[in-house]
Amino acid sequence: MAVKRESAAKAAVDVQAINRALGDPRRFEILQHIAAGQCVGCSALRTEFPITAATMSHHLKELEAVGLVDLTRNGKFVDVTFRRMTWQRYLAELKKL
Amino acid sequence: MAVKRESAAKAAVDVQAINRALGDPRRFEILQHIAAGQCVGCSALRTEFPITAATMSHHLKELEAVGLVDLTRNGKFVDVTFRRMTWQRYLAELKKL
DNA sequence: TTCATACTTCGATAACCATCTAATTGATGT
DNA sequence: ACATCAATTAGATGGTTATCGAAGTATGAA
Numbered sequence: 001m002a003v004k005r006e007s008a009a010k011a012a013v014d015v016q017a018i019n020r021a022l023g024d025p026r027r028f029e030i031l032q033h034i035a036a037g038q039c040v041g042c043s044a045l046r047t048e049f050p051i052t053a054a055t056m057s058h059h060l061k062e063l064e065a066v067g068l069v070d071l072t073r074n075g076k077f078v079d080v081t082f083r084r085m086t087w088q089r090y091l092a093e094l095k096k097l
Numbered sequence: 098m099a100v101k102r103e104s105a106a107k108a109a110v111d112v113q114a115i116n117r118a119l120g121d122p123r124r125f126e127i128l129q130h131i132a133a134g135q136c137v138g139c140s141a142l143r144t145e146f147p148i149t150a151a152t153m154s155h156h157l158k159e160l161e162a163v164g165l166v167d168l169t170r171n172g173k174f175v176d177v178t179f180r181r182m183t184w185q186r187y188l189a190e191l192k193k194l
Numbered sequence: 195t196t197c198a199t200a201c202t203t204c205g206a207t208a209a210c211c212a213t214c215t216a217a218t219t220g221a222t223g224t
Numbered sequence: 225a226c227a228t229c230a231a232t233t234a235g236a237t238g239g240t241t242a243t244c245g246a247a248g249t250a251t252g253a254a
Contacts, residue, residue: 016122023120024212025113035194041230055213057232076221076230087194094188097132121242138200152243154202173200173251 013089017066026051027059034069035082045080110186114163124156131166132179142177
């Protein structure tokens with residue numbers, strides 16, 4: 001019964017980890033951009049910010065690590081989607097303070 | 098008429114600055130502690146965290162700089178109070194994303 | 195005025211991390 | 225198979241900053 005059921009259910013956001021991830025101003029800008037659109041490609045993102053592909057890759061990995069975005073390979077490309085669920089859980093935690 | 102009216106009114110929180118301030122895990126812990134109580138003294142705070150007075154002073158100044166706390170001298174002591182208004186404005190900004 | 199307490203400021207150090215370039219992996223097209 | 229393009233990984237570097245100890249500044253008490 002229980003125990004195994006934590007896939008789509010809670011997953012409890014790591015507030016501190018997200019805080020840290022958003023602590024970098026560039027990363028927050030990038031997230032804002034992602035959240036604004038529906039689903040963006042890395043390359044499209046790169047045209048918006050004056051950073052190298054390596055750096056963008058790094059930032060997206062960080063955002064993915066804390067559950068704020070999904071990265072899905074699409075052939076040569078990678079699609080980035082905002083995980084609004086995580087964001088809402090994060091906000092809910094902050095509201096407790 | 099208008100123009101001058103920005104004292105107690107808006108004051109527009111600097112989201113990026115707050116992000117950065119909360120990016121440090123210790124600082125977030127400290128803020129949590131402050132927000133939990135009514136009004137705490139520096140010394141009381143120091144008993145909760147294994148850091149020197151110098152470091153605590155530094156963190157409180159950062160939190161004050163972004164408007165998250167008020168520091169008021171009280172004789173030899175300093176009282177720290179959570180500025181819930183700033184916090185709510187901050188949350189409101191985050192919700193927009 | 196002298197002492198002790200509470201905090202701040204200064205200067206130095208160490209750790210962290212954003213960023214870059216270069217090299218690599220992986221996918222598509224010729 | 226080869227070339228090209230997208231993205232990741234690896235390694236290096238520089239800037240930022242959390243942290244400390246020590247010296248400085250108030251403040252209140254003796």
